[in-house]
Amino acid sequence: MNDPATTGAARQATVAAYGRAMRRRTIIVIGLGVCCLLAFALDISTGPSSLPLRDVWAGLFNPDALTAPQLTIIRDVRLPYALMAILVGAALSLAGAEMQTILNNPLASPFTLGVSSAASFGAALAIVLGLSLPFIPADWMVPLNAFIAAFASVLLLEALARSRAAGVEGVVLFGIALVFTFNALVALLQFVASQEALSQLVFWGMGSLGRATWSNLTVLAVVLALVVPFSLRSAHAMTALRLGEDRARSFGIDIARLRLLSLLRISALAATAVAFVGTIGFIGLVGPHIARLMLGEDHRFLLPASMLTGALVMSLASVVSKVLVPGALLPVGIVTSMIGVPVFLFLIMRKPERV
Amino acid sequence: MERYSESLAIAGLSSGYRDRRIIDGLNLSPIEPGTVVSLIGPNAAGKTTLLRALAGLHAADGSVTLGDRELMGMALESRARLVTYMPQSLPQRVALTVLEAVIGAERASAVDRTEADRHAIVDRAMDVIDRVGIGHLAMSGLDHLSGGQRQLASLAQALVRTPRVLLLDEPISALDLHYQLKVMKLVHALSRERGMIVIMVLHDLAIAARWSDRIVVLSNGIVAADGTPSVAITPAVLADVYRVTARVTPQETGLHIEIDDTL
Numbered sequence: 210m211n212d213p214a215t216t217g218a219a220r221q222a223t224v225a226a227y228g229r230a231m232r233r234r235t236i237i238v239i240g241l242g243v244c245c246l247l248a249f250a251l252d253i254s255t256g257p258s259s260l261p262l263r264d265v266w267a268g269l270f271n272p273d274a275l276t277a278p279q280l281t282i283i284r285d286v287r288l289p290y291a292l293m294a295i296l297v298g299a300a301l302s303l304a305g306a307e308m309q310t311i312l313n314n315p316l317a318s319p320f321t322l323g324v325s326s327a328a329s330f331g332a333a334l335a336i337v338l339g340l341s342l343p344f345i346p347a348d349w350m351v352p353l354n355a356f357i358a359a360f361a362s363v364l365l366l367e368a369l370a371r372s373r374a375a376g377v378e379g380v381v382l383f384g385i386a387l388v389f390t391f392n393a394l395v396a397l398l399q400f401v402a403s404q405e406a407l408s409q410l411v412f413w414g415m416g417s418l419g420r421a422t423w424s425n426l427t428v429l430a431v432v433l434a435l436v437v438p439f440s441l442r443s444a445h446a447m448t449a450l451r452l453g454e455d456r457a458r459s460f461g462i463d464i465a466r467l468r469l470l471s472l473l474r475i476s477a478l479a480a481t482a483v484a485f486v487g488t489i490g491f492i493g494l495v496g497p498h499i500a501r502l503m504l505g506e507d508h509r510f511l512l513p514a515s516m517l518t519g520a521l522v523m524s525l526a527s528v529v530s531k532v533l534v535p536g537a538l539l540p541v542g543i544v545t546s547m548i549g550v551p552v553f554l555f556l557i558m559r560k561p562e563r564v
Numbered sequence: 565m566e567r568y569s570e571s572l573a574i575a576g577l578s579s580g581y582r583d584r585r586i587i588d589g590l591n592l593s594p595i596e597p598g599t600v601v602s603l604i605g606p607n608a609a610g611k612t613t614l615l616r617a618l619a620g621l622h623a624a625d626g627s628v629t630l631g632d633r634e635l636m637g638m639a640l641e642s643r644a645r646l647v648t649y650m651p652q653s654l655p656q657r658v659a660l661t662v663l664e665a666v667i668g669a670e671r672a673s674a675v676d677r678t679e680a681d682r683h684a685i686v687d688r689a690m691d692v693i694d695r696v697g698i699g700h701l702a703m704s705g706l707d708h709l710s711g712g713q714r715q716l717a718s719l720a721q722a723l724v725r726t727p728r729v730l731l732l733d734e735p736i737s738a739l740d741l742h743y744q745l746k747v748m749k750l751v752h753a754l755s756r757e758r759g760m761i762v763i764m765v766l767h768d769l770a771i772a773a774r775w776s777d778r779i780v781v782l783s784n785g786i787v788a789a790d791g792t793p794s795v796a797i798t799p800a801v802l803a804d805v806y807r808v809t810a811r812v813t814p815q816e817t818g819l820h821i822e823i824d825d826t827l
Contacts, residue, residue, distance in 0.1 A: 220694065223702045224686055227663055230703070315657075449672040451658050452665060452721070455651045459619050460672035460725070461644030505659040505705070507668075 234510045237503055241517035245295065248524035252291035255531045257538065258282055293421035294527040294541070295520045296429045297482045298492055302519020303440060304478040305493025306500065306512055308363075310447045311471045312370045315556060316381050318493030319479035320549075322366055323387025324359050325490075328476075328483035330391040331358025333398045337406050352428060356480035362387055363472045416487040416542020418527060425485045432481045436474045437516075443467060444508035451506050489542045491549020492519050492526075498556065522548065568728045568759035570631030571596050577626035579617040580785075586613040587785040589626070595778070597728075597759035600752055602772035604765075604797075605782035606806055611765040614782065615731040618763070619649035630728060641673050648727035652734050654706060654714045662709070662717045663689055663702040669721035692724045693717075697746055711738040719747065723754065730755075732764035736771070748775040773797055774818030781805055793819055 254262035260279060267274040268283035275283070305318035312322075319325045334340070335354035345353065365387070370380045399410050446467050449457040458464055482489065496519030497511070503518075504510045523541070526548060530539040571594040580586035587610040595601055603611045617624035620635065620643045628635040635643055660668070666689040671677045693702050696716045706714060715738045722730060732751070736744040752775055755762045766772040772779060772793070779796035781789040783805045789796040794814050802810045802821075809824040 216694070216699070220690055220699060223663070223699070224690060226703050227661075227686060230661075445668065445672055445677070448660070448664075448668050451655070451660065452668070453651055453653075453655050455616070455621055455649065456654075456669075456718075456721070457672065458621050458640065459644060459647075459649035459651075460669055461641040462673050463640060501659055505661070505664070507660065507664055 234504050234507075238510060238514050238517065241514055241521060245517055245520050245524065248521055248528070249291055249295055252294060252524050252527050253283070253287045255528050256282070256287055257531070257536050260287070289421040289423060289426055290418045290527065291524065292426055293418050293429070293486060294524045296426065296433060297418075297486050297489060298496065298520035298523025299516040300429065300433055300478040300482045300519075301489060301493040301523075302496025302500075302515045303437070303512060304475045304482075305519070306497035306508075306515035307440065307447070307471050307475050308493070309497055310450060310508070311468055311475075312366065312380060313450075314370070314380055315498075316494070316553075317384075318491070318497075319359075319475065319483075320488065320490045320493055321388075321553070322362075322381070322384030323391060324362050324366075324475065324479045325483050325488045325493075326388045326391035326395070327362035328355035328359040328480040329488055330394050330398075331355040331480070332484045333395050333402075333410050334358070336409055337398045337402045349428060352432075352481045352484035355484040356476055358391075359480040359483070360473065360476035362391075363476050367468060367472055415540035416489040416545070417540035418486055419538065419540070420485065429481050429485060432477055436477055439470065440474055440512055441509070443471065444512055447471075447508040447512075448506065451508075487540075487542060489523070490546040491553060492523055492545055494556075495519075495522055495545075495549050495552045498552065567597075567757070568761075569597050570633075570728060572729055572761050573627075573629045574618070575627045575629075577614075577617060577624055577628065579613055579622050579624035580610075585785065586610040587617065587782075590614065590785070590787060592780065592787070592790065595761050595763070597761060598756050599777045600755050600762045600764075600775060601778045601780060602764055602766045602776040603780050603782060604767070604769060604772055605788070609782040609805075610785040611782055612733055613785075615649055615733055615763065615765060618729070619647050619731055620644075621649060644673065645725075646727060647729040647731065648722045648725045649731040650718055650722040650733060650735060652737065653711070654718045656707060656714075658706045660706055661703050662693060662698060662706065662720070665706055665717060666693055666720050666724050670724045689720075689724055692720045695750060696720045696723070697743070712740060712743060715739060716743065716747070726758065727760065729761045729763070732762065734765050734767065736766070736768075744771065751775070769797060769802075769821050770818060773821070797821065 250262060253265050260282060264275060264279065265283055265287060268280055272280055301319060308317040309315055332351045332355040335351045340354060341347065341350055366380060366384060369383050395410065399407055402410055446462045449460050449462055450464065454464055497515040499518040500511055500514035504514050526544040527541050530541045530544045533539055573594045574590060574592040577590040578585055578588050603614065605611055613622055616622035618628060620640055630646055667685060670685060670689060690702065693699055696719050698713060698716050701709065701713060706717060709717065719735060736747050739747060748771060751762055754760060776793060778791065779793050780787060781796055781801055788805050789801045797812055797819055799810050799812055802808055811822045813820040
C-alpha cells in the first residue's frame, strides 16, 4: 500500500502544478492580448504613405501637430483598417473555435465548411437585387442577408453532423460541396450583376480590409459585444461536450440548445465579418488551433485565446499585405490563405497518426 | 457526507426507436439504497438503452421514481444531479488533463456551479482521482492515457458528481485484472458508504455474481430473471438467454460458472 505521507506530498505537488497551469494560462492569454496591441500598433504605423508610429501617435492624441491629409490617412484609413483586422480576426477565430467543438471536427471553420461562402452569397444577393427592408439601415442589410444565408448553411451542417451516417469526413466533404455550390451561385450573380455591383462582388472573392469604415466597424463591434458574453458563458458546457455528447448530457447539459445557440453565434460572427471584408480564408481554422496547442481545451481559456490568436494573425497578415509589395496594398485574404493552407495541410496530415 | 436513503422503482418503462421498441413495459421491484445491481444479457438485449432511459438520455415512457421523486419529466439539469450515466468510453483526442476533466464534470451545468471555493473543488476532484487509483496521472492529458486509464478517468468523472444513482455501461471492459478488481471493490464500497444505487452493465458473469447484490437478466427488452446472483444465474436462465449449456456451482464468494463449449 502507498505510504500516506508520500501520497499526501505527491498530491500537494499535483494541486500546486494545477495552480501553476492555471496561472500560466492566464498569463498566456494576457500575453496574447499584449501581442495583439503590439501588432495593432505595427499595423497602424505601416502603409504606402510614410507615416511612422510617432506621427500616428501624435495624430491620435495631438491632432494639431499633423497636416489635414495626414490626419485623414490616420483617421479614415490606418485606424479603421487596423481595427477591422483585429475585430474580423477575433470574430472568425471565435466562430471557428465554437464550430470545431460543436461539430466535433478539427477541420471545421467558417471558411473550410462553406459558411463564409454562404454568407458571401447572401451578401451578394442583397447587393445585386438591391434588397432593402423598412426600418433597417442599409449598413445592416448586407450583413443581415449574409447572416440568413450563413445560418441556413450551419443548420445544414449541424443536421449532417448529428446524423450518424455522415461521420467526420462526411461533414468535411459536405462543407466542400457547400463551398463550391455557393461560389457557383456567387459567380452566377456576378454574371447577371450590373457593372457597379460586379466590382463590389469581385472584392469579396479576395477578402480585403479596404472597405473598413467607422460604421462597418460599429456594426461588427456591436455583434461581437453581444456574442462574446454568451459564448464565454457556455464555456463549461462546451468543455464537457468535448468529452462526448452522452456524457455532457448526463452532466445535465441541454446539448440541443447549446448547439443551436452556438450556431446562431457562429452565423452572426461569420456573416458580419464576411459582409464587411469578404471571404477571409483560414483565420477561423488557424486561430483556434494555435490557441489549443498553447492552452488545451478548457474553453474558459480556449475561447478568449482563440479570439486573440485570430486577431493577432489577422493583424500581422494586414501588416504583411502592406509591406509584401512595396507601394501596393494586397487584399489581406491572399495573405491569410498563404499562411493558412500550410497549416490546414499540416492538420490533415497529422490526423491519422493520432487516432 | 450524507448517506442517501432513497430507493429506485421502475414501472412500465418503455424505450426505443419510432419503429422498434427496445424495452417494452419493464418493471423492477424497488432497488434499495446501497445496492449494486448488474445488468446482464446477450448483445442487443436493451441493457444500454435501459441505462440511457434511466438517465434521461433516451426518450422513454413509464415511471422511474427515486424516493418520492418522479424522474420522468424532470428537467435534465436537475435529474443529472441525482443520476449519472457513465458511457463506455471517453473520446481519445481531447486536450484536457484528468484533473480538468473531473473538475469539469463537477461543474458542467449551471446548477453545479453554486460553490465558489476553488480549493474545495480541486480537493474533491483529487479525492476521487486518488480513489480510482490514478492520482499520479492527474496532470496527464486524456490524449496520453491508455484505454484503461481513460476508463478510470471516466469513472472519476461520474463519481465526483456524487450521484444517488450511478449507471455504469461496461465500466471494466478496457481494464486489466488488477483494475477490474479495484474498480469493482471501489464501486461496491462507495455504494455501501454513500447509500448510492449502482446499476452496471457487465458481460463477465463471474464478476457480476461476485460483486452484485442483485442481478437483472435482460433478454429482448424484458426481464428474464431478477434476484440475488444464485437466483438469477441458473443453468436454465443461461440456456434460455445465451443459448449455452452451463454448470453453476455456488461458492463462498460468488458463483463458479462452467460453460460447456461443445455447443
